[in-house]
Amino acid sequence: MKNRLLQKIRDVQKEKGKLFCAFITLGYPDLKSTEQLILEFEKLGVDIIELGIPFSDPLADGPTIQFSSEFALRQGVSLLDAFHLVSNLRLRGCKIPILCFSYLNPIYHFGIKAFPQKARQSGFDGLIIPDLPPEEEKNLQKECRRHEISQVFLVAPTTRPERASQIARSSSGFVYYVSLRGVTGARQVSASNLSREFNKVQKVIKQPLLIGFGISSPEQGRALSRLAQGVIVGSAIIDAIRSSNHQIAPAILFVEKMLRAVKERTRAVSSRN
Amino acid sequence: MNKTLPDHLGHFGIYGGRYVPETLFAALEDLDRAYRLIRKEKKFQEELKYYLTHYAGRPTPVYEAKNLTEHFGRARIFLKREDLCHTGAHKINNAIAQGLLAKRLGKKRIVAETGAGQHGVASATIASVLRLQCVVYMGAEDIERQSLNVYKMKLLGAEVRPVNSGSKTLKDATNEAIRDWVTNVETTHYLIGSVVGPHPYPVMVRNFQSVIGIEARQYFQKSLKHLPDYLLACVGGGSNAIGFFHPFLKDRKVQMVGVEASGEGIHTLHHAAAMTMGSPGILHGMKSYLLQDKNGQVQLAHSISAGLDYPSVGPEHSHLKDTGRVRYETATDKEALEGFRMLTEMEGIMPALEPSHAIGFLPRLMPKTQKGQRVLICLSGRGDKDIETIRKHFL
Structure with a gap:
């Protein structure tokens, strides 16, 4: 089967549209809600799902995702639930591209060789590991290519241009641009503030760049998606669930608003040109 | 062996490396470059030597523990007295060197993590003398266990930030220090306290702590005309042990034993024996032995000594374990307490609970030694900080 992520990116680029990627933590507030959120997001027109695997030591994450991870871990959620959940969704006809967002250790523990194959079988399309630079675990890259799992790498404002283009060469589908120095979280x-550093990186990278970290309002989403080819929103979605006593409806409403802002057609000239 | 380790990306065999968020990558490269430049500079070496000698009190003596030797009736037992360093432990060796390095990098602020508080106190101390701003992250649970050191850090002008996430101990304090560094990477140097973390920290901290082994080796060669037969040190993150072992690695006849903390026992859930009971994994920017569950989640470590309460270990130790060059054993909380009692009662020296694990291993090591052989123990710190814990166990 084709890689849904690559297909989606091609489709959206053909229409000169913007990509909206939603991050949620697996098992927060529970597995059933995760499934519902993905189905609802697909209905709304979200382009990509980043499914966060909870980890005991999420050192790139701020308080919000630390909270959702700890919450999910207390219910015993693991990588195996992710495989199970995604393959179930695929059986039910869910077609949205899904990336596995995980710290390296749970994947390393599952097996560098075994993971990409299992992920592909379950219906994942890609993989993002925030604590893995392309220099390490080359075997994982090889296995991901073999099983058509798009491995997405990150570029930060501190990344030098030569390195950014090297990272982009290892990255499949798109490149994740970390918007700020610091951990994840709505800010x-x-x-x-971003455009100078971002444009330097944009120049040396051919793939689409999606901006993530710290995006919490539709206005920000609108402005940043004009700068880049799309945005990734995570902590703000988790916050919407958390502040409504673990109800998912407010998160769906929020994503709908964000999506409208990001997808809004304007005559503004894309910074790409 | 080992002369080429680590490789340029910090790998010791399969261990080590740089498993960090991309934001930190440039800072690690800068640090690596600055460190490699500076270590060859005469000026830096002289400055470091000055502080180690006149500020920290080096070289530390080697003391022959004759009563302890007589008690076991086998090999002679010697102690490398890191407990006599300024601030009471070997931690100051690394803090001074990294403090000077931070200044040279133009950083005005240092962050540090601490478990027992020894590295926090050493960092706060060096920040005070070098006029750097200092923030120390410490697990809320450890703050309670080590209130004396918390007070000392505050007196020295450091800000101690309690960490309430995860297990509220050293592992979580390290996460929080890394998060701070990611956020303030341009102004801040992360002063890691052990031979852990991403490259170049494990090799850099090892080299800064190697002064322990270099001095000990010189002493034995010059004064005793013979190298020790056994080296014995406790291993948490492993900085005292690697600094002690490393200068002897090529001396094939010197046997080395690292002692991990087995808490309430390795077959309980309450221990910190990462190499004995763990498996390779990734935490805090490095690959090394790691205590983890079946899903690859990091497990909590436990030890009576907050300084050994860490679920992983320096990557070079993992490599030395796999190659067999160093033997890694364990001592329980109870054995450590017994070690503390032995040294206090027989030699009038109160060891910290960390090296008490090495002393506590003697009853198992000594019967295998012979008269005329020499056992050298790294006494990495003094016991003042642990008196409250000890009071609960001995009346």
Whole structure:
């Protein structure tokens, strides 16, 4: 079967549209809700799902995702639940591209060789590991290619241009641009502060760049998606669930608003050109 | 062997490396470059030597523990007295060197993690003398266990930030220090306290701590005309042990034993024996032996000594374990307490609970030694900080 992520990116690029990627933590507030969120997001027109595997030591994450991870871990959620959940969704006809977002250790423990194959069988399309630079675990890259799992790498504002283009060469589908120095979490990242460093990186990278970390309002989403080819929103979605006593409806409403802002057609010239 | 380790990306065999968020990558490269430059500079070496000598009190003596020797009736027992260093442990060796390095990098602020508080106190101390701003992350649970050191850090002008995430101990304090560093990477140097973390930290901290082994080796060669037969040291993250072992690695006849903390016993859930009971994994930017569950989640470590309460270990130790060059054993909380009692009562030296694990292993090591052989123990710190814990066990 074709890789849904690559297909989706091609489709959206053909229409000169923007990509919206939603991050949620597996098993927060519970596995049933995770499944519902993915189905609802697909209905709304979200382009990509990043499914976060909870980890005991999420050192790239701020308080929000630390909270959702600890919450899910207390219920015993693991990588195996992710395989199970995604293959179930695929059986039910869910077609949205799903990336596995996991710290390296759970994957390493499952097996560098075994993981990509199992992920593909379950219906994952890609993999993002926030604590894995392309220099390490080359075997994982090989296995991912073999099983058509798109491995997405990250570029940060501190990444030097030569390195950024090297990272992009290892990255499949798109490149994840970390919007700020710091951990994940809803904050005031603005397009004007970002654009200088971002443009330097944009110049040396051919693939689409998606901006993530710190995006929490539709206005930010709108501004940043004009700068890049799309945005990734995570902590703000988790916050919407957390602040409504673990109800998922407010998160769906929030994503709908974000999506509208990001997808809005304007005559503004894309910074790409 | 080992002269080429680690490789340029910090690998010791399959261990080590740089498993960090991309934001930190440039900072690690800068640090690596600066460190490699600086270590060859005469000026830096002289400055470091000055502080180690006149500020920290080096070289530390080697003391022959004659009463302890007589008690076992086998090999002669010697102690490398790191407990006599300024601030009471070997941690100051690394803190001084990294403090000077931070200054040279133009950083005005240091962050550190601490478990027992020894590295926190050493960092706060060096920040005070070098006029750097200092923030120490410490697990909320450890803050309670080590209130004396918390107070000392505050007196020294450091800010101690309690960490309430995860298990509220050293592992979580390390996560939080890394998060701070990711956020403030341009102004801040992360002063790691052990031979752990991403490259270049394990090799850099090892080299800074190697002064322990270099001094000990010189002493034995010059004064005793013979190298020790056994080296014995406790291993948590493993900085005292690697600094002690490393200068002897090529001396094939010197046997080395690292002692991990087995808490309430390796077959319980309450221990910190990462190499004895763990398997390779990735935490805090490195690959090394790691205590983890069947899903690859990091398990909590336990030890009576907060300084050994860490679920992983320096990557070079993992490599030395696999190659067999160093033997790794364990001592329980109870054995450590017994070690503390022995040294206090027989030699009038109160060891910290960390090296008490090495002393506590003597009853198992000594019967295998012979008269005329020499056992050298790294006494990495003094016991003042642990008196409250000890009071609960001995009346």
